[in-house]
Amino acid sequence: MKWPAAIALALGLAGCASTPLSYLDATSPIGGPIAELGWGLTAISVGVCIIVGILLLVAILRRRPSSAGTIGPVNDRTSIRWIGIGVAISTVFLLGSAVWTLVTVNIIGQPAASNTISVDVIGQEWWWGVHYNSSDPARQFTTANQLVIPVGVPVQINLRSNDVIHSFWVPKLGGKMDMIPSRTNVTWIEADKPGTYRGQCSEFCGLQHANMAFTVKAVSQADFDAWWTRQLAPPATAPDDPRLATFMTRCAACHAIRGTPAGGIVGPDLSHFGSRPTIASGLLPNTAANLASWINNTQTIKPGVKMPQLHMLASEIDDVTSFLEELQ
Incomplete structure (x- = not known):
C-alpha cells in the first residue's frame, strides 16, 4: 500500500531529506511491531471517535416525545441503552489496544537471537x-x-x-x-x-x-x-608529516587518532575521520570545504558547542583539513 508510506513520510521529522525520521514505515524486528502498533492505535482511535460521533449525532437528531407540558425528569431507557452500547464498544476497542501494546512491548524487549x-x-x-x-x-x-x-x-x-x-x-x-x-x-x-x-x-x-x-x-x-x-588498523600517517605536527599543536588536546601521540578525550576520536559521511554530528557533509569552514567558524555554524574558535592561520587550517581528510 502506498498511502501509509506517504503519510509516514509527511509525518516524519524534517532534518535530512534522504533519511527522514519516521517510524511508521519501519520494517526491522523492533521498528516493524512499533509501526504496526502505531497504525493500529490510530485506526482504533479513529474508530472510537466515529462511534462516539455517530451516537452523539443520533442523540441530537432523535425526536423526544412531547410530555404534554410536564416538567420533570424523563426516564428515557432507549437513550440509556444506546449510551451503554457506545461505552461497551469503546471499552472493547480500548482494552484491545492495551493488550496489543503489552504484547508489542514484550516482543521488542529482548532480541530473538543470542549472538549479539x-x-x-x-x-x-x-x-x-x-x-x-x-x-x-x-x-x-x-x-x-x-x-x-x-x-x-x-x-x-x-x-x-x-x-x-x-x-x-x-x-x-x-x-x-x-x-x-x-x-x-x-x-x-x-x-x-x-x-x-x-x-x-x-x-x-x-x-x-x-x-x-x-x-x-x-x-x-x-x-x-x-x-x-x-x-x-591505525590510519596511515608518517611520523614526520608536518601536518601531523600542526594537528598535535592545535587539536590533540581534545581529539585522539590511533597510531599517533594524539590522545585527547574531550572531543570525538578522529581515527579514520576521512571515511565518515558527515561532520559536526550529522550537520554537514564531510567535504574538505565544509571541514575547513567548520574549523574556522565552529561557534558560528553550531553555537554553544565545546569546540572553541581556534583562530588558526589559513595555512594551519589547510594542513589540518588535508590531514584529516586523508585518514581513511
Whole structure:
C-alpha cells in the first residue's frame, strides 16, 4: 500500500531529506511491531471517535416525545441503552489496544537471537561517542557519530551520558531509550536490509539538541567484518608529516587518532575521520570545504558547542583539513 508510506513520510521529522525520521514505515524486528502498533492505535482511535460521533449525532437528531407540558425528569431507557452500547464498544476497542501494546512491548524487549554485538554509545553535548566491544581487548575501538552494523544481527546498545539527559532514537530500527548520567540503559537494534538510517537525540538537551544526529549504516556481514578490521588498523600517517605536527599543536588536546601521540578525550576520536559521511554530528557533509569552514567558524555554524574558535592561520587550517581528510 502506498498511502501509509506517504503519510509516514509527511509525518516524519524534517532534518535530512534522504533519511527522514519516521517510524511508521519501519520494517526491522523492533521498528516493524512499533509501526504496526502505531497504525493500529490510530485506526482504533479513529474508530472510537466515529462511534462516539455517530451516537452523539443520533442523540441530537432523535425526536423526544412531547410530555404534554410536564416538567420533570424523563426516564428515557432507549437513550440509556444506546449510551451503554457506545461505552461497551469503546471499552472493547480500548482494552484491545492495551493488550496489543503489552504484547508489542514484550516482543521488542529482548532480541530473538543470542549472538549479539555489543556497542557502547555515549551521548555528549552535542555529539555521540561510539565504542565497539569485544572479548579481545585488542579488537575494541572507538569512533563517533556513526554506527555500522551487520544486516540480520541484533546489536546491543549500552547507553550512557557524560553530561545531561539525552535520548537514543533510530525510528526505522527501534524505539527510544533515555541516556541518563551515571547510569547505563540497554536497548537493541537490528536491520532487516542494507541501508543508511538516521538517528537523533529525542530528549531536549540544550541549544544544539536539534543538531545532535547520527547515522546507522547496515551492511552485509562480510562488509561489516572488513570494516571492523579497517577500523582496528591505525590510519596511515608518517611520523614526520608536518601536518601531523600542526594537528598535535592545535587539536590533540581534545581529539585522539590511533597510531599517533594524539590522545585527547574531550572531543570525538578522529581515527579514520576521512571515511565518515558527515561532520559536526550529522550537520554537514564531510567535504574538505565544509571541514575547513567548520574549523574556522565552529561557534558560528553550531553555537554553544565545546569546540572553541581556534583562530588558526589559513595555512594551519589547510594542513589540518588535508590531514584529516586523508585518514581513511
